[in-house]
Amino acid sequence: MREWKPTNWKKEWTFTSAPFALFIHTPLCGTCQAARRMLSVATEIVPEISMMSANINIMPDLAQQFQIESVPCLLIKSKDGTSSKQYRFPSVTELVERLRIERDR
Template sequence: MLNEWSEQQVNKLIQEEQSFCLYLYTPMCGTCQVASRMLMVVQELVPNKTMGKCDLNYIPVKAREWEIESVPCLLQFENGKLTDARIYAFKSVEHLYNTLK
């Protein structure tokens, strides 16, 4: 299961220049629920990848800063910096696995 992170926890990972993936969702989004289950499978397949999730409703400032277009969205951070790799289309577990491994 993906851990729910607060904005403060995400900021700490960024400040510590960590590499991680952040899954953004909203609770009433049906597509987000499917994407969440897919990510739980991928997390089991790539256990060395730090992954967490945030409800987009609770981080509106970050959503604007990161220019989030829709949910579900998977962001990748390398050394505390947001990469250009934003995933909006969670096509399959295989696609996510190949992207994240």
């Protein structure tokens, strides 16, 4: 999972083809670390979804634009350009199902 840089995230969000997922986290969050491990397994199962990550501590404008309420957060950009957020990371199975739904839309 490649980390987004604060300087170019707006350009990447605009020009990256969908479906696309952005994992928003903070480095010291234990729940974020567990969610990252689950997402790394899920993206191995559904490799068609591009996955990036963003440290919200150094990207406050990202939090404002997408109204991120807490971390970890999975921000998914659909083919039609709309975005949705997911804050729950209960299992790899549920994440795989969510990524497959976005892939097949």
